[in-house]
Amino acid sequence: MTVLIIGGSGFLGGELVRQAVSAGRHPAATYHSRPGDYDGAAWHHLDLRDPLHLEEVLTTVAPDAVINVTSGGADWTITAEGGIRLALTAAERGIRLVHVSSDAVFSGTGRDRYDESCLPDPLTPYGAGKAAAETAVRLLCPDAAVARTSLIIGNGHSEHEQLVHALADGTRRGALFTDDIRCPVHVTDLAAALWEITRSDAAGVFHLAGPDALSRHELGTLIAQRDGLDTSLLPAGRRADSGLPGGLCVQLDSRATQKRLAIRLRGAREFLRRQNPDR
Numbered sequence: 001m002t003v004l005i006i007g008g009s010g011f012l013g014g015e016l017v018r019q020a021v022s023a024g025r026h027p028a029a030t031y032h033s034r035p036g037d038y039d040g041a042a043w044h045h046l047d048l049r050d051p052l053h054l055e056e057v058l059t060t061v062a063p064d065a066v067i068n069v070t071s072g073g074a075d076w077t078i079t080a081e082g083g084i085r086l087a088l089t090a091a092e093r094g095i096r097l098v099h100v101s102s103d104a105v106f107s108g109t110g111r112d113r114y115d116e117s118c119l120p121d122p123l124t125p126y127g128a129g130k131a132a133a134e135t136a137v138r139l140l141c142p143d144a145a146v147a148r149t150s151l152i153i154g155n156g157h158s159e160h161e162q163l164v165h166a167l168a169d170g171t172r173r174g175a176l177f178t179d180d181i182r183c184p185v186h187v188t189d190l191a192a193a194l195w196e197i198t199r200s201d202a203a204g205v206f207h208l209a210g211p212d213a214l215s216r217h218e219l220g221t222l223i224a225q226r227d228g229l230d231t232s233l234l235p236a237g238r239r240a241d242s243g244l245p246g247g248l249c250v251q252l253d254s255r256a257t258q259k260r261l262a263i264r265l266r267g268a269r270e271f272l273r274r275q276n277p278d279r
Helices: 009-021 051-061 081-093 127-138 159-168 187-199 217-226 255-260
Strands: 003-006 029-030 042-045 065-067 096-102 143-149 203-207
Touching: 003 009, 003 051, 009 187, 029 127, 042 051, 051 081, 065 081, 065 187, 065 203, 081 096, 081 127, 096 127, 096 187, 127 143, 143 187, 159 217, 187 203, 203 255
Parallel strands: 003 029, 003 065, 029 042, 065 096, 096 143, 143 203
Antiparallel strands: none
């Protein structure tokens, strides 16, 4: 199987590439600004906003499957239109598509836990872009897999881990919210689950998040404890008081997906133990 990883130079994409190369496979991967660090992959520059560019890359690689882990944040032209454009092209070419979405598609209002049957009701431009893209994927590519995930942690390089260190050493101002609840997942578990789904013919919506529901402050405290930082240096605050948009309590219920997977998605309390060798 020839697999193209769109967004391969990012945090999750890099782990997908690493796992493939470590297993002796040779994936193709895309980047926007600079290639990733793994020599075992074939790197291709791609701007998802350019339909001709996308066609050229797909023609060159001729993939059997595409894993889309790119994220343009609140940029609608990348997060929404880019994902829709990819779904259209994958459908036309008969390419298996695994599209990575986010818990940001949910508002966190009216319920605590969201399973795979829940419909998006986003509050932010990023969530709306992700919701639009995953809806297009499901309608245009009925054999595709949509994988929603949560905060991605691991290896000390995630934006959440970097934020904790910056707050602890005083190089960044801000606060970790005590009322913003998510279900963090380790990047190695998430990438392994995505590879498992890609190699199967499984279709539909999958939730790939850890079983532990934690506030961002609780998560930051676990990261600080693992890394030997002074937890008292981590400022706490409430998102409800900040004026920032977004859901407060968004817990992805991954139990149905977990029953279908061989890989076990660990909770943050497990993978952030200080003695854990996988950090």
